[in-house]
Amino acid sequence: MGTNSINGRGKSLVIVLTNVQDLRTNIYKQLLPSGIVEAQIESEIILMEALSLNKTALYSLSHVDLTRCQENKLNEIIKRRIQREPLSYIIGYKEFYGLEFLVDSRVLIPRPETELLVEEVLTLSSINSKCTLADIGTGSGAIAVTLSTLRPNFILHAFDISEGAITVAKNNAIKHDVIKQIDFYHSNLLEASTMKFDFLVANLPYIPTGRLDSLEPEIFWEPHVALDGGEFGIDLINELLIKFSNSINPQGFIILEIDHSQQQYLKTFTAREFPNINTVIKKDLSGCYRVVTIGPFM
Ligand SMILES: C[S@@+](CC[C@H](N)C(=O)[O-])C[C@H]1O[C@@H](n2cnc3c(N)ncnc32)[C@H](O)[C@@H]1O
Incomplete structure (x- = not known):
């Protein structure tokens, strides 16, 4: 010794x-x-x-x-x-929903609270469901790849504005043997597609710009484009809901991850824009409002 x-x-x-x-x-x-x-x-x-x-x-x-x-x-x-480089970047992977995802500085490190989006889709579908799903802002592919493994009959489409993120997401789809089940698009929101989907799922950047400086130093290693959601953190979520809510099938759902501070705004927004459609906002394990589900749209 x-x-x-x-x-x-x-x-x-x-x-x-x-x-x-x-x-x-x-x-x-x-x-x-x-x-x-x-x-x-x-x-x-x-x-x-x-x-x-x-x-x-x-x-x-x-x-x-x-x-x-x-x-x-x-x-x-x-x-x-x-x-203060994030440990996940150093070791090159992060566990999400029991699966190992390759990560590097091109993608946000998947967070545990995002697993709630996956669970919401699982609750609204069954193992044999044949649904189309768009994962908007796919990043490492955590949501799309996980759902591909759990819903083998889903047809998935993963979108990201970052080419680097698309490369990482494809690598994760290969790693988990679901590459044939997912189409990838380098795209601003859903612009690259004219399809209609049963699920629109998005964990878009939602941190208000002014709050970024006060966050832990590890955040600065992650891509800015994955974090900054504009003045109130709501710019991209707004754009998605305004421009692409007609990309959802009548029986479909929009499922979004939000910041706690955006709950009241989203309640008001959906009541005004989708007055006859149900909106439910659920909390995460730490009691913060986190997941918005809008639908069905019929
Ligand atoms: C918060 S990260 C989420 C990544 C992954 N879905 C997850 O949950 O771990 C947001 C992702 O949205 C992408 N993004 C930002 N602006 C976008 C836009 N206008 N259109 C499509 N994707 C965008 C970023 O590149 C980033 O990968």
């Missing part, structure tokens, strides 16, 4: 540490001063990544012999993370 020391940023990167628990504590102590809230969980993920171990293997080991390559990888991950 060696002595315990990982030297951090600015020092020589020497690791001679072999006790797993000490190693984890050491990573934790390096992350903490940078203000990383989930330093405990992240130190574990970093260790698993650097040592190519799963959780079970990590917990069953008391000591490890680090190779030079593993040492370098560990130090590189820590160095990037304490600069």
Whole structure:
């Protein structure tokens, strides 16, 4: 067993540490001063990544012999993370609805609350449903790819204004073997299509511009085009509802992710624009209004 020391940023990167628990504590102590809230969980993920171990293997080991390559990888991950680069970009993936999605700086890292959009579609359909669905602002493809795996008879169309995002989303569709089930479009909202859909699902950028500066530093690594929703965060949602609500089939639904602050506006907007159509706004697990469902449109 060696002595315990990982030297951090600015020092020589020497690791001679072999006790797993000490190693984890050491990573934790390096992350903490940078203000990383989930330093405990992240130190574990970093260790698993650097040592190519799963959780079970990590917990069953008391000591490890680090190779030079593993040492370098560990130090590189820590160095990037304490600069507040999101861990998902460093390790290259993020779990969403139980699936692993490839992510890099071309796409927003999928968030747990977006799983509620997937659940809403699942609730409004059945395993055998043959529906058409548009995922507008697909990003990593998290929504479209997940739904393709759970609704094998759906025909999916995924749209994004970012070519880089479309490339990442296609890679995720290949990874999960659903590439034949999804058509991808480089498009402003639904402009590239004249189809009508049973579901329009969108997690468009909805952060008010003025709030962006006050968010955690990790946000600045993510694409601006995935975050900034204009003065009140509602520009693209408005544009979608105004220009493309005729792209929905009579029995169809529009399902949107919103910011908590937009709930009252959307209630008023839908009551005025779609007076005879049901609008339901649900909260996420932290009690914030998050998912708007409008429909059916008949
Ligand atoms: C908040 S991210 C959501 C990504 C993904 N759907 C998710 O939930 O993780 C918003 C996405 O919308 C895309 N986007 C922004 N403006 C758009 C527009 N005018 N038309 C189509 N997509 C747009 C961005 O490139 C980004 O990928």
